[in-house]
Amino acid sequence: MTVAAPLATSLQTLQLARLPAEAAPGFDAHEQVMLVKDAATGLHAIIAIHSTHLGPAAGGVRRWAYGSEAEALTDALRLSRGMSYKNAIAGLKAGGGKAVVLADAPKTEALLEAFGEAVAALGGRYVTAEDVGMTDADMVVLARRTAHVAGLPVAAGRVGGNPGPFTARGVAVGLKAAVAHKLGRAEVRGLHVAIQGVGSVGGALARALGAEGAKLTLADADAARAARLATELGAAHVGVDQIMGVAADVFSPNALGAILNEASIAALDVAVVAGAANNQLATAADGARLAARGILYAPDYVINAGGIISVIAEYLGETSLDAVNAQVDEIGPRLAGLFDLAQASGEATDVVADRMARRLIGRQ
Template sequence: MFDMPDFDAHEAVTFVHDAGTGLAAIIALHSTHLGPAAGGTRFQPYASADAALTDVLRLSRGMSYKNAMAGLPMGGGKAVVLQRPDTVKSEAFLLALADAVDALGGRYVTAEDMGMSEHDMVVLARRTRHVAGLPVAAGEVGGNPGPMTAMGIFLGMRAALAHRLARVSFTGVHVALQGCGSVGTALAERLAAAGARLTLADADPLRAAALAARLGGTAVAADAIMTTSADVFSPCAAGAILDDASIAALDVAIVAGAANNQLATPGDGARLAARGILYAPDYVINAGGIINVVAEYLGRGDPATVNADIAAIEGRLAAVFAEAARSGRSTDVVADSMARRLIGRD
């Protein structure tokens, strides 16, 4: 593990196995320099345990960068739970996961991510207090982080439009959006309300078709969305989708979306820049959800304060874009440099 390309002086990596429930999970703490390592739990199939380990190493590092760039007093961590054909996400299964989180003594704070729900967090909270993303009453901060993530993506995309296309409005802007889950749907709704033209795709074609029909957009096959001619490509599903081949096939001016770890390799940011495509670093633009979750966990702030903190994503990205243009470096390199200074790893 220590020789893996994505191992970046992670402080701790915990392998969890519970024979009684079949739980197999990995919890990675990248940095606690700024505070407890915060990041959601992901429940999904993996091709192998090595693939899961690579994913959690990359995701936890991304959370360190995300939380630092968002100005949060939290470090970065992540948990991945391996979904196998015979896996049953039972109450006992979730409680075993909660015990693993609690055993870290507050060094790791979790919330829902792909494949997990608010209800799952409620079950975890029965055994550990180091969990957020719980249901909240109207007027309180917290709850499902998806809509807040979408809000940040929308505002960050607006910064990208201003920088790359000198546009101040979404009216008539064509967005090709990949992934119609919680975040993708909330983002599509915001974009449609602002006058954008939408092309949507999802692994579930019926879900994309239904959302497109409701919002007046167009649905295309999942394997066609990345070659759609548009102003913006917005990846809101799986990560590592931007590689040499897919970048060469893009027909957009901007990439700005919610997916984590969008770049497959460290050189892919430079490939985007070489093609004149403005890339909004994923962990900067998609921080809205964690801003909301941290406010809930720390018991501070109100919806107005959280909204103001999320609104700062727009200016933060504008600063990244400006520095990239000034220095000639790609936006991902600029953002990484900023984040690493903040966590004491420059």
């Protein structure tokens, strides 16, 4: 793969090149896919811009130990398309993009600054924020090199900082909408929720549901973290290899994606799937598999939009926390309407959501 000549920036070793991605899994007429490398810092990243139809492509940057550049590319493509759909259905003036940083080198300030230079070089077409493997402190370092970053630390009561709590809030209201539609329950007291992943988002979700009297079973790749939270909340905890087989009312995936496949769906013993993880469906057929089993699926990019709602509000200068929380709370009614449409048409919920999103971004 040929990399373009170095940019004329303060980091003379930074290189960007268009990355041929048309044949890669997950490619969906992406507008731009860039390979980013910096020899001095070891930066190795991919920035995927799916659509700028509604505004700048907005989506976080994820740092992960990918097995290969091809694996990282597939993740970037799927995540950026999901951001286009998410931002469109949430009514945001933003398109969809995503960046992934391969964990080939230590996450130094110099590496983060190099990535900030790459974002700046795109001239505002891509707006970044924190995602898995990144923090709001990292966003401060990026902001030394680019203005096209959100999720920066702010004073209490203001919009900004870690978008995780906003994501958790949206998942909570979306889960309640799903439970109301499927189970006819107006509250979560006594509802059994099996939560996969109790990090920033899943942990906040567990605390919120626990405070309302839900019965919880928790699991996390960090078993000690799940055990500590279970003790705090009076919940049960199981291994990550057991959580998807727990008999419960709701399964809430809040870790990495592609966990709903033919085998795992067959093993589910729940009425609802509602969680924050991106790209939960392993294949396009898995939404139909859930529907065939009578399991109501809350499309991931609809229910987990709270974080990007806060990020875009911050980027556009919105300072009212109440206004942003109210916008996040609209996720509940939005999902309720989507569930009604799917029930009336007899289609899977993900099919209905995809069609709505593609229409909004001018692709249908």
